[in-house]
Amino acid sequence: MGVIGYMPVTAATGHAVTLVFPSSAAGATLDFSDNCSSVNCPVGIIDFDANPDLEEDNSDPFFITAGTIHISSVSGGRITGTFSGDAEDYLGNRFITITGGTFDVPLLDDSSFPASRSAPVTRFLRLRR
Secondary structure, three states, rough: OOEEEEEOOOOEEEEEEEEEEEOOOOOOOEEEEEOOOOOOOOOEEEEEEOOOOOOOOOOOEEEEEEEEEEEEEEEOOOOEEEEEEEEOOOOOOOEEEEEEEEEEEOOOOOOOOOOOOOOOOOOOOOOOO
């Protein structure tokens, strides 16, 4: 499952949150970890100054290395929950703390994103160093 949030800051850029986690039932709490070796670990990225119209931009990503994501509800075609934790930049030089993160989004399947309306699938994540 995945949750993607985007808040425009300028006409071309904004801040994005991407949370990816295994399908979970309401009440589940999953731990973010920077050394997880399982496919069941959640992944969280906070991306500042992202430009969704570019394949590669000058965004400033932070990866959640410790913390939790809690699934509060999965019902009525929606998923809700909270997340918090500590994140660091790609080089591990800068750190931020995320508190009070929430999500309440509709549950959609792949058919909600027809290929003709979406960008081509990228096989890897490009990061600025």
